[in-house]
Amino acid sequence: MHDLDDSLLAHLPPFSLLSGEDIRDILNQSRTRLVPRGASVFREGDNATTFYLLLDGYVRVERLTQDGDRVIPLHIPPGQLFGIAAALGKETYPATAVAASDCVALEWPMRLWTKFADTYPGFATETYKIVGARLEEVSRRVMELATQRVEQRVACALLTIANQSGKQTASGLQIEFPLTRREISEMTGSTLHTVSRLLSVWQTDGVLVSQNKRICVLDIARLKKLAHAANVA
Amino acid sequence: MHDLDDSLLAHLPPFSLLSGEDIRDILNQSRTRLVPRGASVFREGDNATTFYLLLDGYVRVERLTQDGDRVIPLHIPPGQLFGIAAALGKETYPATAVAASDCVALEWPMRLWTKFADTYPGFATETYKIVGARLEEVSRRVMELATQRVEQRVACALLTIANQSGKQTASGLQIEFPLTRREISEMTGSTLHTVSRLLSVWQTDGVLVSQNKRICVLDIARLKKLAHAANVA
DNA sequence: GTCAAAGTTTGTGGAAACGCAAACTTGCCT
DNA sequence: AGGCAAGTTTGCGTTTCCACAAACTTTGAC
Numbered sequence: 160m161h162d163l164d165d166s167l168l169a170h171l172p173p174f175s176l177l178s179g180e181d182i183r184d185i186l187n188q189s190r191t192r193l194v195p196r197g198a199s200v201f202r203e204g205d206n207a208t209t210f211y212l213l214l215d216g217y218v219r220v221e222r223l224t225q226d227g228d229r230v231i232p233l234h235i236p237p238g239q240l241f242g243i244a245a246a247l248g249k250e251t252y253p254a255t256a257v258a259a260s261d262c263v264a265l266e267w268p269m270r271l272w273t274k275f276a277d278t279y280p281g282f283a284t285e286t287y288k289i290v291g292a293r294l295e296e297v298s299r300r301v302m303e304l305a306t307q308r309v310e311q312r313v314a315c316a317l318l319t320i321a322n323q324s325g326k327q328t329a330s331g332l333q334i335e336f337p338l339t340r341r342e343i344s345e346m347t348g349s350t351l352h353t354v355s356r357l358l359s360v361w362q363t364d365g366v367l368v369s370q371n372k373r374i375c376v377l378d379i380a381r382l383k384k385l386a387h388a389a390n391v392a
Numbered sequence: 393m394h395d396l397d398d399s400l401l402a403h404l405p406p407f408s409l410l411s412g413e414d415i416r417d418i419l420n421q422s423r424t425r426l427v428p429r430g431a432s433v434f435r436e437g438d439n440a441t442t443f444y445l446l447l448d449g450y451v452r453v454e455r456l457t458q459d460g461d462r463v464i465p466l467h468i469p470p471g472q473l474f475g476i477a478a479a480l481g482k483e484t485y486p487a488t489a490v491a492a493s494d495c496v497a498l499e500w501p502m503r504l505w506t507k508f509a510d511t512y513p514g515f516a517t518e519t520y521k522i523v524g525a526r527l528e529e530v531s532r533r534v535m536e537l538a539t540q541r542v543e544q545r546v547a548c549a550l551l552t553i554a555n556q557s558g559k560q561t562a563s564g565l566q567i568e569f570p571l572t573r574r575e576i577s578e579m580t581g582s583t584l585h586t587v588s589r590l591l592s593v594w595q596t597d598g599v600l601v602s603q604n605k606r607i608c609v610l611d612i613a614r615l616k617k618l619a620h621a622a623n624v625a
Numbered sequence: 626g627t628c629a630a631a632g633t634t635t636g637t638g639g640a641a642a643c644g645c646a647a648a649c650t651t652g653c654c655t
Numbered sequence: 656a657g658g659c660a661a662g663t664t665t666g667c668g669t670t671t672c673c674a675c676a677a678a679c680t681t682t683g684a685c
Contacts, residue, residue, distance in 0.1 A: 228535075
């Protein structure tokens, strides 16, 4: 069925406690889904019929306010489950998932989630660790939004993404998916104008380079300073 | 052991699917804990040795930023489990829990959480619904902080609390625990000064009455308008 | 290669909300 | 009852950052 290498999954949290046989079993019930950049995997409010494991690429989680403003609470890096509404007793997806870059994901019918959780020891536990981490991240964002200035929030957001999904290159830490000023503003509760101004300054200061939606952090230490103590610097 | 009425628990989410016998079983392993207003149940970073069910009163969840600013992401109403770090695979509590009013809680050693989840069908599921709802609420707060002005955020915060924990009285919807301007500002990412000004205006407009940390909402409809469309009003 | 669409940069004014400060009220403890 | 601590109100100057606007650049489609 699947020519996917089992060992590819073996080290991922939800499967790390399972035997090779169990993993193969789970894999055999999955389907592969390719999602081109910009396409949505599912939308907020849709019936939650499927859950996913992101193999490659990055997924952007979006929500719309009543006024039509878009907010991006977090990004999902490869190797994580997402769309696991059933694990939280939800019938519909609480947010929209959009491919931030071309994505490869495995998908299963949602009813299998319960089965997997019951059948395979550790599957549920490991999944809930992801939920916990996500709750932690969203909660951290609340703190940032509540106490920090825009400059610090933008620096924080870039740091988080660079750490989570940055690729070390010769010149610096490259963020692996395209990221527009607008998107950064939607992550930080700001405007694309303000973000543009900030990035311009940072670029001339040599903290980062940005072109064609690609951002490369040159000076992590400096960015950290901006994130935490712009007032002190 | 416990002269608590089982039926008191029978309708609460984590127990709603259990038999009377199972509930009695769980109750027999619990201890009662009284927490006076202002005291903390546990602190951020503490070893997560115990989980709780809030029977009466309200618990305020607090976190401290690196700069020493306090943030209040949510309040826990009676009937909910809290401190369930184990359910999210955490070894330590991710936040501090403080009694917003005098509280009565049941407590269990954390290791029993896993046992209950394994033994009693529905216990885990129902717990995770609470986690889901909490994730939802924190995420909604991110949206508010990212897109709304202070006035709307404060109105939202009061609405949420009034709906969640308001008691209908002759004059209006009374918030059942003391709430200072400072606390409201820590919930909304604002300052006590700004909150004070807002409440003053609202009081003279007859939207609410506030004295001695007690807030009573007189005109819910008007507060809703302020929450969502202060610009339209 | 051309054109439209999408994204970025930059300027200017203005409003929202903070920071500081000082007076005032209320509740609580001894 | 008095005094202290905690909470509130209000004024004023200042900063941050948004809103509007307009030019510019880049990308991708045909």
